[in-house]
Amino acid sequence: MTSKKNITGSEALIHCLLEEGVDLIYGYPGGAIMPFYDELYKFQDKLQHVLTRHEQGATHAAQGFARVSGKVGVCVATSGPGATNLVTGIADAMIDSTPMVCITGQVPSHLLGSDAFQETDIIGISTPVTKWNYQITDVTEIPEIMAKAFYIARSGRPGPVLVDITKDAQFASFDFNYTPCTGVRSYKPVPKIKTTSIDAAAALIEKAEKPLIVWGQGVILGKAEAEFKAFVEQSNIPAAWTILGVSAIATDHPLNVGMVGMHGNYGPNMLTNDCDVLIAIGMRFDDRVTGNLESYAKQAKIIHLEIDPAEINKNVHADVAVLGDVKQTLPLLTEKVTAKPYTNWFAAFKKHDEIEFEKVIKNDLHPTKEGLTMGEVLKEINRASNNDAVIVSDVGQHQMIACRYARFSNSKSNITSGGLGTMGFALPAAIGAKMGAPEREVVAIIGDGGFQMTIQELGTIFQTQAAVKVVVLNNDFLGMVRQWQQLFFDKRYASTEMVNPDFVKIAEGYFLDAKRVTTREDLGSAIDEMMASDKPYFLEVCVEKEDNVFPMIPSGASVSEIRLS
Amino acid sequence: MEKKYTISIYTENSVGLLNRVSAIFQRRHINIESITSSASEIEKVSRFVIVVSLSEEAVKKVVGQIEKQIEVIKAFYHTDEETIFQESALYKVASKSLFEERHIQNIIKNSHANIVTVNTEFFVIEKTGFRHETEQLYSDLAPYGLLQFVRSGRISVTKSPMNIKALLTRLND
Ligand SMILES: Cc1ncc(C[n+]2csc(CCOP(=O)(O)OP(=O)(O)O)c2C)c(N)n1
Numbered sequence: 183m184t185s186k187k188n189i190t191g192s193e194a195l196i197h198c199l200l201e202e203g204v205d206l207i208y209g210y211p212g213g214a215i216m217p218f219y220d221e222l223y224k225f226q227d228k229l230q231h232v233l234t235r236h237e238q239g240a241t242h243a244a245q246g247f248a249r250v251s252g253k254v255g256v257c258v259a260t261s262g263p264g265a266t267n268l269v270t271g272i273a274d275a276m277i278d279s280t281p282m283v284c285i286t287g288q289v290p291s292h293l294l295g296s297d298a299f300q301e302t303d304i305i306g307i308s309t310p311v312t313k314w315n316y317q318i319t320d321v322t323e324i325p326e327i328m329a330k331a332f333y334i335a336r337s338g339r340p341g342p343v344l345v346d347i348t349k350d351a352q353f354a355s356f357d358f359n360y361t362p363c364t365g366v367r368s369y370k371p372v373p374k375i376k377t378t379s380i381d382a383a384a385a386l387i388e389k390a391e392k393p394l395i396v397w398g399q400g401v402i403l404g405k406a407e408a409e410f411k412a413f414v415e416q417s418n419i420p421a422a423w424t425i426l427g428v429s430a431i432a433t434d435h436p437l438n439v440g441m442v443g444m445h446g447n448y449g450p451n452m453l454t455n456d457c458d459v460l461i462a463i464g465m466r467f468d469d470r471v472t473g474n475l476e477s478y479a480k481q482a483k484i485i486h487l488e489i490d491p492a493e494i495n496k497n498v499h500a501d502v503a504v505l506g507d508v509k510q511t512l513p514l515l516t517e518k519v520t521a522k523p524y525t526n527w528f529a530a531f532k533k534h535d536e537i538e539f540e541k542v543i544k545n546d547l548h549p550t551k552e553g554l555t556m557g558e559v560l561k562e563i564n565r566a567s568n569n570d571a572v573i574v575s576d577v578g579q580h581q582m583i584a585c586r587y588a589r590f591s592n593s594k595s596n597i598t599s600g601g602l603g604t605m606g607f608a609l610p611a612a613i614g615a616k617m618g619a620p621e622r623e624v625v626a627i628i629g630d631g632g633f634q635m636t637i638q639e640l641g642t643i644f645q646t647q648a649a650v651k652v653v654v655l656n657n658d659f660l661g662m663v664r665q666w667q668q669l670f671f672d673k674r675y676a677s678t679e680m681v682n683p684d685f686v687k688i689a690e691g692y693f694l695d696a697k698r699v700t701t702r703e704d705l706g707s708a709i710d711e712m713m714a715s716d717k718p719y720f721l722e723v724c725v726e727k728e729d730n731v732f733p734m735i736p737s738g739a740s741v742s743e744i745r746l747s
Numbered sequence: 748m749e750k751k752y753t754i755s756i757y758t759e760n761s762v763g764l765l766n767r768v769s770a771i772f773q774r775r776h777i778n779i780e781s782i783t784s785s786a787s788e789i790e791k792v793s794r795f796v797i798v799v800s801l802s803e804e805a806v807k808k809v810v811g812q813i814e815k816q817i818e819v820i821k822a823f824y825h826t827d828e829e830t831i832f833q834e835s836a837l838y839k840v841a842s843k844s845l846f847e848e849r850h851i852q853n854i855i856k857n858s859h860a861n862i863v864t865v866n867t868e869f870f871v872i873e874k875t876g877f878r879h880e881t882e883q884l885y886s887d888l889a890p891y892g893l894l895q896f897v898r899s900g901r902i903s904v905t906k907s908p909m910n911i912k913a914l915l916t917r918l919n920d
């Protein structure tokens with residue numbers, strides 16, 4: 183327990199952060215949070231504050247930091263517009279289960295409810311998108327609430343927590359005592375494991391002839407990569423990933439059969455409707471994964487390993503629910519399974535892979551046409567980074583291409599906005615990712631549309647010199663929407679064509695090294711040059727304007743109605 | 748198949764919780780038929796009683812989402828058969844009816860309602876019972892002119908034990 187006599191609420195907040203092991207926060211100052219910033223000034227050597235150029239950027243940076251490091255990301259904003267600017271990032275963190283603590287300043291408590299200058303009801307606004315939130319009006323509550331905030335954000339299924347602190351509580355003084363939170367009586371972060379569920383799961387797996395594993399981010403959030411790998415190898419079951427699960431085991435692992443979902447691989451999607459036992463591990467059967475639920479894996483028995491009881495039977499009925507932290511449940515299950523060859527089953531995956539290669543991958547990665555494809559850019563990045571970069575993607579076609587083709591050797595390497603699909607996520611998230619894993623190469627893959635949603639964070643990159651590599655795949659279109667318009671709206675390209683500025687000049691305006699590539703001959707060397715740089719670097723690659731991402735499960739269709747063209 | 752369910756939620760005493768709980772229903776377009784919040788049998792623990800008409804599958808999912816809230820200790824759902832439940836209603840009537848219409852005194856007596864207060868201008872009747880009983884009294888009194896009418900949400904206890912005390916003792920350890 184740490185104690186300090188007679189300190190202000192603001193100073194107390196800083197001690198809370200230090201006690202929780204935080205040494206880096208993202209934020210933006212303003213009236214109602216000024217006492218805190220004033221204290222921050224005095225603690226600069228212990229607690230680094232990164233000034234983003236917009237509060238949304240602060241949330242995404244905190245998310246990027248959290249996702250690569252497994253630690254809680256922290257961001258700070260003032261009341262009113264500062265607080266409302268956080269909402270998108272909080273919602274994103276909520277749906278992608280990212281541990282984050284947001285601190286917002288609030289008008290003095292005597293003005294609450296008076297429509298005071300920059301007063302918004304951020305507790306009301308953020309309630310549906312936070313795991314927990316709380317407004318502090320009494321300085322003495324600060325240590326307990328902050329301890330609780332961190333505990334809730336990181337425990338169980340992680341998520342964002344918002345703490346709103348009135349200005350008077352920041353100014354007031356009290357005697358500070360800090361004890362970390364170890365439990366909240368009404369909150370059970372990890373459900374108790376039922377050994378009968380493990381037995382039932384093992385029995386189903388034992389009888390299976392065509393089992394399929396689909397794993398999600400739960401494996402990474404549970405820090406259970408080793409346990410997961412052991413389970414996959416011990417059982418010899420083909421394993422497919424969701425967009426947030428990828429990188430928990432290496433892309434090159436022989437049992438890794440690729441991605442499920444709307445733009446996932448042909449084999450795992452088609453064979454979802456052919457498997458006899460589907461083992462879902464730390465994933466939540468999102469509609470982008472399942473397509474039409476009426477025709478999703480109806481022939482299969484479903485085993486669902488999950489930490490959040492509310493996910494069981496939410497979208498897909500589980501024949502066996504294995505509640506618990508996968509770090510604990512997986513080893514129990516591994517003990518009880520034995521490898522079988524599944525020869526014909528693996529052959530089915532191979533057959534589908536060959537079809538997908540012929541119809542899609544070949545043209546994406548080894549194009550014969552003149553224009554550059556997004557896929558070949560990813561291929562070059564894989565080559566230049568030895569399949570070991572952290573890839574931070576934005577939202578759209580480039581995101582799907584990045585997730586399909588980026589190759590990973592280490593966990594926590596694919597940072598993308600999965601559940602919310604937030605354009606503008608990648609640039610600030612990459613800043614956070616670089617700061618959370620400074621030793622790693624961080625490459626942001628961003629579309630020309632999404633880049634302009636948080637483009638101002640180039641300023642943060644310049645100021646901090648965070649050595650992120652920013653690649654904009656420019657197709658002069660809101661490409662993913664254009665693709666839907668082409669396929670489902672008779673090519674009526676309503677408001678998807680972009681007249682873009684000179685991105686290289688903009689990057690240069692922020693004093694960043696910047697380059698544009700338009701031809702295949704220049705691509706490899708440009709990427710080598712970017713990777714060789716130990717500074718931030720901006721690369722615009724002008725790609726084919728009207729390429730489409732395939733395979734594709736049209737929205738509302740069954741996984742087995744996946745289209746290859 | 749839709750059915751009437753009573754959801755009982757034991758919670759910590761926290762300001763924002765009502766918002767969190769009602770948002771769960773709102774997001775799913777579920778109409779709350781009645782909601783009450785009060786103290787429970789345990790000190791500092793509140794109890795919500797919410798009545799909804801839903802399929803059992805849907806009510807299960809909603810209860811799962813409610814239990815997920817940090818400050819919710821435990822949530823249950825029950826059918827009418829599994830609970831003892833009542834509602835209270837207050838009826839304000841002009842006093843002259845009481846004195847001039849003999850019939851009204853019979854209505855009050857037969858419905859087992861109580862007169863809470865009487866003065867020269869109005870009197871107030873209270874009736875606790877099932878919905879159809881308070882509704883019956885409403886239609887019986889309506890011809891005499893109701894100055895005001897109000898009915899509470901359902902309050903309910905379950906026939907089977909809830910064991911919240913035991914749960915809390917476990918959680919407190
Ligand atoms: C904030 C936000 N607004 C709108 C959308 C809808 N949307 C999804 S993808 C997309 C197009 C993205 O275009 P761009 O960033 O150029 O990427 P591309 O698809 O061309 O690779 C849009 C508008 C979104 N996901 N997020």
Ligand SMILES: [Mg+2]
Nearest residue numbers: 629630659661
């Ligand atoms: Mg684009």
